[in-house]
Amino acid sequence: MNTPLSSSHLSLVTTFSHPDFSAPRFTAAPDARFIAAPADGVLPEGFFSTTNLPTYVRVNGEWRMPRAPRMDGALVLDATGVLWVREMRCVLKGDLVAVGQTEDGSEGIFVDTQAFLGESAEGEFKFMTSEVSREKPIDYSLMARLLIDERARGGYPIWVTGPALVHSRARADMTWFIENGFVGALLAGNAVAVHDIEAAIFGTTLGMTGSGEATSGGHGLHMRAINRVRAAGSIEAAVEQGIITNGIMHALVTHNVPYVLSGSIRDDGPLPGVVADTLAAQDAMRHHTIKATMAILIATALHAIATGNMLPAFVMQPDGSLRELATICVDSAEFVVSKLKDRGTHQAFGVVTNAQDFMHILRLYVEREIDQRRAASGASTDRAVAGAR
């Protein structure tokens, strides 16, 4: 099944309407059933486990969508009658949790799979039908237009990156995207910031120079970089004090772009500001995923799958209609993208390439598109002016 992102030509991203709830299958359905959670962080047996697809729950005869949609959550009806998707660990004893296992509305819960998973009307012998392959074309032009449109309408694109991005070249490109307003929030780990700050202070990453050589004594440089920031007290303080004068973290701080650095067991240091508690880190990430209107996941299996788990496959638009949440996953190997899809993030569009080359070309296409729009708009202004005479 090709994702809408790859096949869309007329509009950039597919939009969908809500089901017609006046249809008999919906009018005949019962209200969803709710049972009180037996203990803090424990759901009632038979609880409904959410997906990332548009989900409608019948409450008092009305079909409603829950707030904060994501997969692997529970449906909780709060005291004020508001319906939420909540992580199991956030459910408290006595919270009303929806039960039921069918997704066709017959137990009062309807998951709209058609719009998103579609029908793969196969039945014909074809070549090149795999979903994820380095042999598939990559439409940088489309991705550039998506990003510029997001910026234009005040969208909230979240970028999720692994440390490979920072090894030399892509650091400048990532910085450029931040400085030019294309990043709603950056979700990453300690290592991304460590490499970036080592580069800012010492010009190396893990002791490797920009031309790829391991330097003598270089194995300690990332620790020295971390130590300086710890001495300063925070990344923000290190920027203010002129310890960090360029790069990704510098751009985030100076342009007030929010970021989350989630802790992991691999972390050296860690840097101040890293959220070492992974549940607190998930909460911090959720703060951004619920606002996301686009997601770009680059060179990280851990963070990509974590974010994919938290993201709905759709965005509700101002007019109440739904559109696909454009999700781009970049990795050197098909496996990471397939794994992300195998964990339910079916809407992900896979780009199989080196993360650094991806960033470089994407930036180039964004710059070109901006120039073209500017030229076109200048021309139309000229025409408008001429027409006004």
Place this chain on the structure above:
Amino acid sequence: MNTPLSSSHLSLVTTFSHPDFSAPRFTAAPDARFIAAPADGVLPEGFFSTTNLPTYVRVNGEWRMPRAPRMDGALVLDATGVLWVREMRCVLKGDLVAVGQTEDGSEGIFVDTQAFLGESAEGEFKFMTSEVSREKPIDYSLMARLLIDERARGGYPIWVTGPALVHSRARADMTWFIENGFVGALLAGNAVAVHDIEAAIFGTTLGMTGSGEATSGGHGLHMRAINRVRAAGSIEAAVEQGIITNGIMHALVTHNVPYVLSGSIRDDGPLPGVVADTLAAQDAMRHHTIKATMAILIATALHAIATGNMLPAFVMQPDGSLRELATICVDSAEFVVSKLKDRGTHQAFGVVTNAQDFMHILRLYVEREIDQRRAASGASTDRAVAGAR
């Protein structure tokens, strides 16, 4: 879409019936149209390009299946009224070639896609739906039973292998499969035989010892091995003369198992017997692919795709019914299997693992299954004997 191989429990491999040609869509269809080829090796415009699926052609009101089915061929009706699939280069000026582009019978040619490509009735949110992944289970037990059944009924399993197989351990396992009657034919390249013979003579492959060390002066050993066989005149002569005393080529020669060594531009030597002309090599391979009842493709993209192109997706059984041609493709990376499928060999079941470990475990399961069948048959004989008293 899961292939039948992976999901079959009751019968090992799916079987299919022919379409009901008394249905109106077939009775209303015209005869296929044939046009003479304009020149040797050139097809008429609009020629029908074959697939590997069951194909029926209406000739004189009768739906017939062509002989020697494969993909990317032309349908040729010979002077005696026999219908063939022929490679473009084998078509001679004046040969009658079927034209038409529809595959639904409306132009007298029907491709039965349903049975094989099936319907992937999606429309439900699921995890783990990718076709090829190292995270998928591998049913060695099923593969062992398939191989033993093939041997029992006189099938013709073709094995297609790359040189990686021969580096140390798997060489002994491949030899075992040949010696024990599980190999109908081996299709490979010069390098497989070169590594095998270097191992037989010098105990190394490309100068690397069985424990993985590069040896001093080892870079020339494969050339010395080739030279000795060239001096002997043929691989067969080298076996006879005691130059090659063990391994894969030794087993093939001493057990009269046919093999094709196809030439490539990478070849050193080459060894005597290598078919350096690639079109002659394709002809030599076709000699075996048209007889194949099962295919095992291991650690080679070039030979796997070449063979996949030549294989039908089905085997006609003695009773005239069709069954899937069980096709197993083993590689360390998902990409090779996906690529094979993207070239139309949709029936391939992908096993993502190290070729040497695959061979080792497969052999183990085959040995166990044989022991169990023997024990069971011994027991039943005992029971039979007991019952006869």
Place this chain on the structure above:
Amino acid sequence: MNTPLSSSHLSLVTTFSHPDFSAPRFTAAPDARFIAAPADGVLPEGFFSTTNLPTYVRVNGEWRMPRAPRMDGALVLDATGVLWVREMRCVLKGDLVAVGQTEDGSEGIFVDTQAFLGESAEGEFKFMTSEVSREKPIDYSLMARLLIDERARGGYPIWVTGPALVHSRARADMTWFIENGFVGALLAGNAVAVHDIEAAIFGTTLGMTGSGEATSGGHGLHMRAINRVRAAGSIEAAVEQGIITNGIMHALVTHNVPYVLSGSIRDDGPLPGVVADTLAAQDAMRHHTIKATMAILIATALHAIATGNMLPAFVMQPDGSLRELATICVDSAEFVVSKLKDRGTHQAFGVVTNAQDFMHILRLYVEREIDQRRAASGASTDRAVAGAR
């Protein structure tokens, strides 16, 4: 450079002596210099950053090795005169921290690189010299002997695994290793336990059956498994209550083998007992890494690199001599092993294969080796008995 593990024939693992500290370069060296840490978790500028190699520090004219060696740490001299390697975050204000950047002893700190990194005496044209490749032989027999020897001498092999291990087949093999005394401790994440427990309760992993099919409604099964354990209160309680009756976690609990489940931002649930705080998780892991006498890292980049960071490259033996800490890293792709080495775990021996096949063959070899030793010891006992007559 081939690691000793792959090239050793006489003894299984290389051993090394300490340097001769009566040599002039050592007798002429000064004591190491220590400076007080300026704040909690902040090191003095110029601190010495440790490696995983044998390190000797001159204190009061005596060359000493620090306790709890690992890379990326600081050398701390405590109030009682004991020398430690400490993570930056564990250093308190006022702690005495060694400074210096040379590793040749000239500042009182000597890192013994020769023994471990050796000289790669190249200068000859050879094939097959890459360090990590699927084309390299894998000596399962050697690994089996290492494991059995470890068990015999009361070693502490730590196993570090990713969730891919648990998808179907390898689960039984991992369980077998635990039950048979080959596992000192298991270091893993939430997902390993979640997949294992889903398999115990529902027979699926992420809703996928043992034969690889996605099941209807299967996407929620891992959440239902987690919920049952949360309801029980702990994994141990779930085992006691008969909720978990087989598999990896069951074996760990019933055989009193310690484990650490470290949290990550990808975690669903998490299960009770998961250490959600990554710094606490590192502390819990260190508890085991400092005792490790062997390490087997399977199908995980995150946990393998985390553990590699914490491990010394050597083990001190009862007689005070050093031997290489045999470290085996298994992954489907060369990249993970190379990355581990690029992060300094140079001693890792890479096995490029499917984790499940690795486990299966390794177990087979261990079983065979045990049988052979038993037979040999039985035979020698017989001889001994015969000789005594």
Place this chain on the structure above:
Amino acid sequence: MNTPLSSSHLSLVTTFSHPDFSAPRFTAAPDARFIAAPADGVLPEGFFSTTNLPTYVRVNGEWRMPRAPRMDGALVLDATGVLWVREMRCVLKGDLVAVGQTEDGSEGIFVDTQAFLGESAEGEFKFMTSEVSREKPIDYSLMARLLIDERARGGYPIWVTGPALVHSRARADMTWFIENGFVGALLAGNAVAVHDIEAAIFGTTLGMTGSGEATSGGHGLHMRAINRVRAAGSIEAAVEQGIITNGIMHALVTHNVPYVLSGSIRDDGPLPGVVADTLAAQDAMRHHTIKATMAILIATALHAIATGNMLPAFVMQPDGSLRELATICVDSAEFVVSKLKDRGTHQAFGVVTNAQDFMHILRLYVEREIDQRRAASGASTDRAVAGAR
């Protein structure tokens, strides 16, 4: 060991001098010994097997380098006293072939390994020391300068590509490099030309559109494209007749850039002009490899290794000195580059990325560098003009 290509800053490619043959080890050495070949295509036992490194053979007291150097060949002294490297199969009965296995000159044959394989003076703990990794920086700027310098001095860069290059985007970039004089010769297979010509005629590759969708009926389009060219008689004729109006083959034909299309067993058709005999194809390729001054190997294991086998690791410059033959190998996976090196092409510099992104960025850097040189040269002309006033 980092290759000179990656570490060179002052000069782009390392140059080397010849050994000092007045040194005692050389003056004391004997002449090389030659023995007549016992049969056509068979070498005398003990023959010297060549490498791709600078090799000197003592003949009549004089150290000479053989012509047409490559690895896996024999040293043949022809009737006129000229020394050649010849493939085994090209040696005729009675040809004088050098024997000897030492490479240090002691048998009259000296292989200069030092200059090229160098000493990897390890012995220090470092991160990021792997040779091939997606985490290594790629110096597109350096590669662009190398290509432009080659063009400027009339070099002969050979490009060797796999079909993945042609799937959509990179086709235009490859065409650009041909049209702008950066390609000395293109070495490829049938599939590269088939995909390119299908794109020229139908706008698809294997039936896949430029935006990645499989088209209905698309599986036959590559066969239709081949058929049209076969009907025209040759690729050249198809260009002349306006059947092929754009793309790679069109550019090669219209710009008189030589190419070799080597046959393989995977080939459909094949296209007219494909050299189906692999030994003839090797001969055709050798015609170009002996002239090569640079090699760019993209997205092909088969052709890259084949070409690597034929290439010396060095170029003799007009002044008689040697420089490294800059060899760039691009692939999505580390494995192909490592495999190429494992087959002896140690000088290869690996670029781990998507071939299409590689081509796009490389072209961009070449265009920029040309613009800068033009600007600089314009400026200096201006200055020169100003100075002349």
